[in-house]
Amino acid sequence: MTPFCIIGIGSPFGDDQLGWHIVDMLQQDTRLAQLPRQQMTFIKTDRPGARLLELMQGAEMVIMIDAMESGASPGTIKCFEGHEIEALISPLSSHGFGVGSALKLGQALGNLPNKVILYGIEISNKFLNDPAGEMNKPDISYFNIEKIVNRIASESNSLHT
Amino acid sequence: MQHLPLPRPARNIMTESRRININVPVLARVEGEGALELSVRNNHLEDLKLRIYEPPRLFEKFLEGRSYDEVADIVARICGICPVAYQMSAVHAIEQVFACDPGPWVRAMRRVIYCGEWIESHSLHIHLLAAPDFMGYSSAPEMARDYPEEVRRGLRLQALGNELIRLFGGRSVHPVGVCVGGFHHAPTLTQVAQMCIKLQTAIDEAKALISWAASLEIPEESLAFTSVSIRHPDEYPMNEGRLVSSTGLDFTIEEFEEHIIEHQVAHSTAFHALLDGKPYLVGPLARINLNSDLLPSHIADVVRTTGISFPSQNMFHSIVARAIEIYFALIEAKNILEEYEIPRSPYIDVNPQSGVGYGCTEAPRGLLWHRYELNNKGEVVKATIVPPTSQNQARIEDNLRDSLEAYGLDRSDDEIRLHGEKIIRNYDPCISCSTHFLKVNIQRQ
Numbered sequence: 001m002t003p004f005c006i007i008g009i010g011s012p013f014g015d016d017q018l019g020w021h022i023v024d025m026l027q028q029d030t031r032l033a034q035l036p037r038q039q040m041t042f043i044k045t046d047r048p049g050a051r052l053l054e055l056m057q058g059a060e061m062v063i064m065i066d067a068m069e070s071g072a073s074p075g076t077i078k079c080f081e082g083h084e085i086e087a088l089i090s091p092l093s094s095h096g097f098g099v100g101s102a103l104k105l106g107q108a109l110g111n112l113p114n115k116v117i118l119y120g121i122e123i124s125n126k127f128l129n130d131p132a133g134e135m136n137k138p139d140i141s142y143f144n145i146e147k148i149v150n151r152i153a154s155e156s157n158s159l160h161t
Numbered sequence: 162m163q164h165l166p167l168p169r170p171a172r173n174i175m176t177e178s179r180r181i182n183i184n185v186p187v188l189a190r191v192e193g194e195g196a197l198e199l200s201v202r203n204n205h206l207e208d209l210k211l212r213i214y215e216p217p218r219l220f221e222k223f224l225e226g227r228s229y230d231e232v233a234d235i236v237a238r239i240c241g242i243c244p245v246a247y248q249m250s251a252v253h254a255i256e257q258v259f260a261c262d263p264g265p266w267v268r269a270m271r272r273v274i275y276c277g278e279w280i281e282s283h284s285l286h287i288h289l290l291a292a293p294d295f296m297g298y299s300s301a302p303e304m305a306r307d308y309p310e311e312v313r314r315g316l317r318l319q320a321l322g323n324e325l326i327r328l329f330g331g332r333s334v335h336p337v338g339v340c341v342g343g344f345h346h347a348p349t350l351t352q353v354a355q356m357c358i359k360l361q362t363a364i365d366e367a368k369a370l371i372s373w374a375a376s377l378e379i380p381e382e383s384l385a386f387t388s389v390s391i392r393h394p395d396e397y398p399m400n401e402g403r404l405v406s407s408t409g410l411d412f413t414i415e416e417f418e419e420h421i422i423e424h425q426v427a428h429s430t431a432f433h434a435l436l437d438g439k440p441y442l443v444g445p446l447a448r449i450n451l452n453s454d455l456l457p458s459h460i461a462d463v464v465r466t467t468g469i470s471f472p473s474q475n476m477f478h479s480i481v482a483r484a485i486e487i488y489f490a491l492i493e494a495k496n497i498l499e500e501y502e503i504p505r506s507p508y509i510d511v512n513p514q515s516g517v518g519y520g521c522t523e524a525p526r527g528l529l530w531h532r533y534e535l536n537n538k539g540e541v542v543k544a545t546i547v548p549p550t551s552q553n554q555a556r557i558e559d560n561l562r563d564s565l566e567a568y569g570l571d572r573s574d575d576e577i578r579l580h581g582e583k584i585i586r587n588y589d590p591c592i593s594c595s596t597h598f599l600k601v602n603i604q605r606q
Contacts, residue, residue: 012238046335047241050289054320097289101302105289108305109312 002041005059005113006156009066009099011047015123019065020044022121022149029153052102053111061115063156066099068120076122077148079155085118119152197561197581198428204570209562210428211554211585221544229255229341229513229539236531236546237335242285245278245326246524247546248339249400250531254520255341258535259511266504267343268400269497274329274339275399275522276490281322282525283445283483283490286589287374288315291480294583295377311373314366318487321363325494328356343508353501360495367488368463374484375467383474384563386556388447389436391523397455397489398448400522405451406436407472414521417530423547432551440555443527444588445482446473460489476560479587513539524549526589550590557588 008023010016026032027042043055056062068078085103099118106112200208220239224232236251237244249271256263288311289301298304305312328348330336338344348356392411393402404420405411412420423432435441449456450472456464464471469481515537521530527549534543561584568580 011241046238049241050285050316050319051323053316054323097285097301101289101300104300104302105305105312108302109309 002039003060004035004040004156005056005062006040006042007052007055007062007064008042008044009046009048009052009064010044016067018067018121018123022065022145022152025145025149026153026156029149031153031157035157048099048102049097050102050105052099053106053109056106056113056116057111059113062113062117063152064099064116064118065152066118066120067123070120070122072122074122074124075144075148077151078120078122080118080120082116085116119148121148197578197585199565199570199577201570206562206566206570209558209565211558211561212428221546224533224541224544227541229259229511229535229541232533232541232544233339233341234335234337237337237339239546239548241335242282243278243524243526243529244335245274245330245339246522246529247531248336249275249522250520250524250529250546251533252339252341252520253400253522254518254531254533255535255539256511257518257520258516258533259341259514259518259539261342261509261511263343263509266502267508270329270344270347270507271339272399273494273497274326274336276494277322277325277328279322279490279525280325280487280494281319282589283487284315284318284322286525287370287480287483287487288312288319290586290589291483292377294586295379295477295480314370318363318367318370321359322490324359325356328352340508342511343506345507347503347507350501350503353498357495357498360491360498364488364491364495367484367491371463371467371481371484371488374481375469377480379475379477379480381475382477382564382567384476384560386474386476386559387436387439387441388450388472389441389443389528389552390448390451391521391528392451393455395455397452397493398523404521404528406441407447407450410436414519414530417519417521417547418532421530421547421552423551429554431554432547433555434547434552435555440559441552442476442556443549443552444479445486445525445527446476446479447527448523449482449485456485456489457492460485460492463488476584476587513537526550526553528552550588553588553590557585557590560584560588 006023006026008019008021010019023042023044032040041059045052045055048055070076070078072078085100103112103116196212198208198210198212199206220236224235227235232251232255233248236247239247292311292315293299293301293304296304296308298307301312326336329344330338331346338346388407389410390405391398391402392405393399403411403413404417410420421434421436422438423434426433441447453461453464453471464485467481469478471478471482513535515535517532517534519530519532521528523529528547529549530545530547532543532545533541536542561581564584565577565581568577570577572580
């Protein structure tokens with residue numbers, strides 16, 4: 001594992017793929033391209049649950065990008081750090097073990113990276129629930145994705161340097 | 162996707178009756194949200210509904226028109242925890258249409274990759290969901306502070322299960338190694354030898370896990386329910402066999418729809434399935450209830466030391482059943498891999514043809530039944546997928562009805578909610594897998 005790791009979290013359903021899509025764009029971004037490749041890993045993962053700890057193993061700093069539903073307008077970015085991410089909700093099933101649960105678990109076991117940041121990007125719920133919605137690509141037309149990539153790329157770059 | 166936590170609604174006490182709405186956000190990802198709604202009058206249950214809110218999955222529709230060789234990769238995406246199960250049921254069904262038999266090497270290695278999924282899924286459930294319930298913690302992270310070693314054991318076993326899936330699947334999430342006819346590649350002898358060492362090391366740990374699970378404070382409970390699983394004449398069931406029930410039914414997987422009918426209920430987007438009109442249980446407890454005689458004798462000896470005998474009508478014994486199956490799966494995988502040889506080809510060539518085929522295998526959570534109708538190019542005309550959770554839905558509601566009344570409905574909402582959650586968790590419902598409505602507008606009376 002490289003010291004710096006960017007993880008896109010998602011699932012194959014409509015806009016929930018947004019995290020993956022942004023990781024793809026970050027991989028092409030010139031600012032991040034200046035960083036030495038041996039120091040940086042890009043991961044796209046589908047509902048990792050507790051496996052998130054395995055994915056972050058050995059990294060010093062992790063940035064996660066995930067779709068979010070909080071009632072804000074689509075495209076809104078929220079940045080969460082540390083305890084803010086761990087808004088733990090008791091899951092009813094191992095399928096419901098989310099990012100917050102995984103990080104809280106990692107913290108209890110004392111094996112989290114030094115710095116963990118989660119960018120939540122508000123998506124439109126209707127694209128998740130729309131049965132006619134396409135399975136294979138997120139509908140990103142309703143917000144400025146470039147702006148989001150710019151923000152994450154410049155902040156990750158400054159955090160890293 | 163991140164959801165922000167919803168406030169739990171306050172209890173609403175009316176003069177004669179109280180209506181308890183317990184929202185249990187399942188959460189995190191697209192797993193949807195479950196809500197349990199109870200209507201209580203004079204401390205008796207008038208109505209109980211387990212609501213599942215969830216975006217429709219529609220995988221059955223996505224599959225239509227797709228070629229047979231795409232199916233295994235598509236169905237793997239239905240679930241991040243049990244992709245292998247979906248792949249196994251699908252490839253068996255398609256191979257039935259093509260009337261082909263991939264032979265003993267493929268059969269054995271499919272058993273190995275399936276063992277990986279049982280180990281990974283059961284370890285996660287035991288350590289991160291069930292154990293905190295039985296040990297009095299509200300969550301795994303909370304338990305991890307006092308019992309870090311137990312939680313680490315769970316994560317270790319889960320990682321080993323994932324590694325076993327990767328050995329054949331290329332990756333553990335949405336594995337891509339499985340195909341109609343076999344596997345795309347065969348692992349090397351070195352990879353397999355290294356895996357055998359790891360499996361051997363974990364076996365003692367898994368043996369201890371059985372005693373540990375049995376030593377937890379498991380509530381005493383005996384419920385009337387019917388167990389259903391696959392049964393094979395000479396092996397603990399996984400990929401093939403007939404379907405049997407604790408009521409004496411014994412039928413082929415092709416006869417599934419003659420006995421098991423799925424129907425919609427207005428209060429949930431998940432189907433409910435009934436066996437000859439009645440709820441039934443699938444999953445590790447049902448499997449062991451119907452197949453404990455097929456466990457190797459040295460494993461049966463370990464089971465005997467727990468003092469728990471199967472068949473058991475105590476649903477909470479599911480945690481012990483899962484521990485036994487982890488131990489079994491580690492030994493089974495190791496035994497098969499010790500005889501491993503590189504095959505001439507890891508798959509057989511198939512000749513697409515039209516027809517209908519059925520596949521039914523034992524997913525970690527129980528029976529997973531697929532039916533495919535293909536045209537003469539091998540394209541899917543129609544797909545039907547009946548996952549274990551939709552089969553357990555009606556049983557979960559029955560269990561909640563019986564157990565919550567026995568528990569006492571005069572208790573506080575919080576106590577009832579916690580007890581209800583514990584009961585639901587015991588089934589480890591895969592809520593995202595079990596919903597596949599085709600119509601979004603549900604008519605409600």
